[in-house]
Amino acid sequence: MATDTQLDLWEVFIQSKSGQPYIHSGSVHASDVKMAMQNARDIYTRRGEGTSIWVVPSIYISASDPDDSDMLFDPSKDKIYRHPTFYVMPEGAKNI
Amino acid sequence: MHNEHSDAHFQSRIDSGEHIEAKDYMPEGYRKHLIRQMSQHAHSEVIGMQPEGNWITRAPSLRAKQILLAKIQDEGGHGLYLYSAVETLGVSRAELIEQLQSGKAKYSSIFNYPALNWADIGAIGWLVDGAAIVNQVSLQRTSYGPYSRAMVRICKEESFHQRQGYEIMTTMMRGTKDQKAMAQDAMNRWWWPALMMFGPHDSDSPRSSDAVKWKIKRETNDELRQKFIDKTIPQAELIGLTIPDKNFKLDEKTGHYTLSPINWDEFHRVIAGHGPCNKQRLEHHIKYHEQGAWVREAAEAYKIKHSKKELQTV
Numbered sequence: 001m002a003t004d005t006q007l008d009l010w011e012v013f014i015q016s017k018s019g020q021p022y023i024h025s026g027s028v029h030a031s032d033v034k035m036a037m038q039n040a041r042d043i044y045t046r047r048g049e050g051t052s053i054w055v056v057p058s059i060y061i062s063a064s065d066p067d068d069s070d071m072l073f074d075p076s077k078d079k080i081y082r083h084p085t086f087y088v089m090p091e092g093a094k095n096i
Numbered sequence: 097m098h099n100e101h102s103d104a105h106f107q108s109r110i111d112s113g114e115h116i117e118a119k120d121y122m123p124e125g126y127r128k129h130l131i132r133q134m135s136q137h138a139h140s141e142v143i144g145m146q147p148e149g150n151w152i153t154r155a156p157s158l159r160a161k162q163i164l165l166a167k168i169q170d171e172g173g174h175g176l177y178l179y180s181a182v183e184t185l186g187v188s189r190a191e192l193i194e195q196l197q198s199g200k201a202k203y204s205s206i207f208n209y210p211a212l213n214w215a216d217i218g219a220i221g222w223l224v225d226g227a228a229i230v231n232q233v234s235l236q237r238t239s240y241g242p243y244s245r246a247m248v249r250i251c252k253e254e255s256f257h258q259r260q261g262y263e264i265m266t267t268m269m270r271g272t273k274d275q276k277a278m279a280q281d282a283m284n285r286w287w288w289p290a291l292m293m294f295g296p297h298d299s300d301s302p303r304s305s306d307a308v309k310w311k312i313k314r315e316t317n318d319e320l321r322q323k324f325i326d327k328t329i330p331q332a333e334l335i336g337l338t339i340p341d342k343n344f345k346l347d348e349k350t351g352h353y354t355l356s357p358i359n360w361d362e363f364h365r366v367i368a369g370h371g372p373c374n375k376q377r378l379e380h381h382i383k384y385h386e387q388g389a390w391v392r393e394a395a396e397a398y399k400i401k402h403s404k405k406e407l408q409t410v
């Protein structure tokens with residue numbers, strides 16, 4: 001007798017409108033890519049939420065640890081010169 | 097009903113304003129055009145780090161140095177966004193780099209000019225990044241999804257690049273007689289090459305019609321160049337810089353500036369490899385690419401060792 005499993009976990013990314021980025025919507029269980037696609041369609045796009053779906057096996061997603069977020073993102077906080085508002089433009093300068 | 101995998105169906109998707117994604121059907125010509133244009137764009141970002149990198153150690157203040165570092169770091173990042181986007185079309189990073197280093201793929205010919213002094217850093221940010229931004233704003237609406245999304249991100253980040261260049265020019269134009277002369281000299285040297293960045297006139301641009309039909313390009317070379325000219329001339333005049341062209345004038349009827357003819361012989365000469373720095377730019381790229389080989393080899397060796405260990409523990 002085959003082992004009864006809940007199948008593999010897949011992550012679902014949906015593009016809401018043509019050209020837009022694919023955004024994570026949630027997960028599904030499936031035994032292969034075809035079933036994952038079908039399940040993603042049934043579970044996450046019942047109200048026409050998307051124009052396109054990506055499914056990726058969850059084991060291939062690596063995530064950063066939230067406890068590391070200070071270490072990862074702090075160094076960018078004191079670099080205000082990366083923002084255009086840091087620069088004073090001469091009076092009357094346009095389109096810049 | 098259209099066949100999903102026909103060129104006619106593809107064109108009807110383009111015509112109705114849809115974007116194309118990596119796994120969608122696309123004609124071979126579309127794929128080829130994108131690989132050529134996007135890789136050229138990526139190479140330009142990376143080679144473009146060289147003329148400015150030359151000035152990091154000689155920036156006139158810590159503030160200027162931090163800003164220049166941040167800007168050059170952005171260019172490197174933008175090259176990586178674009179390489180990744182090209183790779184969705186089925187070409188590898190190794191192939192792309194090989195094409196650059198063998199001269200098969202081009203990069204923007206503007207980076208074959210040297211940055212001779214600090215005023216050049218101002219002129220590059222204001223004029224070269226300014227021209228690039230006009231082109232990139234238009235490309236945000238390009239039909240290939242991954243390219244379009246890379247452009248949206250790049251435009252957002254680049255908004256400071258042009259301002260820092262204009263700030264340098266403004267500061268110098270408020271300075272001593274010598275500083276003003278330096279700024280004007282940089283303007284004189286960068287103005288025409290910046291206009292050439294948009295490529296040949298539409299009448300001499302063999303691939304333009306396909307690119308416009310496929311909505312890879314949303315505006316033609318001449319339309320984009322005119323936009324740049326119209327917004328840049330008032331910026332030059334505001335800070336007292338002279339346009340190095342005796343014949344430029346504002347056409348009151350159209351609201352557009354007209355200029356003397358561009359010296360296309362120079363453009364073609366530089367593209368063909370005879371600009372002041374072509375040889376130096378590629379040699380530099382090849383040298384550091386080769387010097388970095390051991391890092392890539394070590395990373396691969398580590399990966400193999402690691403995956404063997406994982407297999408043993410399973």
